Amino acid sequence: MSKYSEEFKRQLVEEYLRGSIGYDKLAKKHGMPASSLIRRWVNAFRDLGQSGLTPKRTPTAYPVQFKRDVLHFIKLTGASHQEAASHFGLNNASLITSWSLSRENLGMEGLKQKPKGRPSMSKHSKKKPSKLENKQTREQELERENEALRLENTYLKKLKAFREDPEKYLEKHKQRWHSNSKKNSD
Incomplete structure (x- = not known):
C-alpha cells in the first residue's frame, strides 16, 4: 500500500x-x-x-528488449532518466537507474527477470558435472560470446550511422522505439 x-x-x-x-x-x-x-x-x-498518480497494484515485469531500448535511447540521445521515463510512459525514473546499474555490474544478464522467492530444497545431493556437461557449458559460453560480439558489432554499426547523420538516424528509429514500447506494455 x-x-x-x-x-x-x-x-x-x-x-x-x-x-x-x-x-x-x-x-x-x-x-x-x-x-x-x-x-x-x-x-x-x-x-x-x-x-x-495511480499506484500499480502489481509490479510490471518489463521485457529485456524494452529495457535495452530505453537504455539505448538514453545513450544515443543523451536524455536524462526522467526524460526517457516520460518518453517511454514510465512513471518512475528510478526503474531506469536500477536497470542501468544492473547492466553495468552484470552486463545484459542483469536485465533479465530474476526469480522471486527462496529456491526449493533439493532432496538429492548435487552431483559433480560430468565431462559431457562441461563440454556443453563450454559450448554455451562460446555461443554467449558469439552473441555478445554480434550485439557489439550491431551497436558499433548503429553508432557509426548515428555519428554520420544524427537527425536522419533518430528520425528513422523514432517510430520503432514507440512501437516496441507499446507492444511490450500490453
Whole structure:
C-alpha cells in the first residue's frame, strides 16, 4: 500500500500547477520530508495524466528488449532518466537507474527477470558435472560470446550511422522505439 493516497497526490499536484506555491514550500506545508516526491508526481501527471498518480497494484515485469531500448535511447540521445521515463510512459525514473546499474555490474544478464522467492530444497545431493556437461557449458559460453560480439558489432554499426547523420538516424528509429514500447506494455 502506498504511503500517500492518490487523492492526496492529485491535491498537491493541482496546488502546484495553480502556480501559487513552489515544491519546497508545498512539501513543508503538508509536512513532507522532501520536495522530490512532489516533483516526481507533477512530472508523472504532466506526462501520463491521472494514471501517472495511480499506484500499480502489481509490479510490471518489463521485457529485456524494452529495457535495452530505453537504455539505448538514453545513450544515443543523451536524455536524462526522467526524460526517457516520460518518453517511454514510465512513471518512475528510478526503474531506469536500477536497470542501468544492473547492466553495468552484470552486463545484459542483469536485465533479465530474476526469480522471486527462496529456491526449493533439493532432496538429492548435487552431483559433480560430468565431462559431457562441461563440454556443453563450454559450448554455451562460446555461443554467449558469439552473441555478445554480434550485439557489439550491431551497436558499433548503429553508432557509426548515428555519428554520420544524427537527425536522419533518430528520425528513422523514432517510430520503432514507440512501437516496441507499446507492444511490450500490453
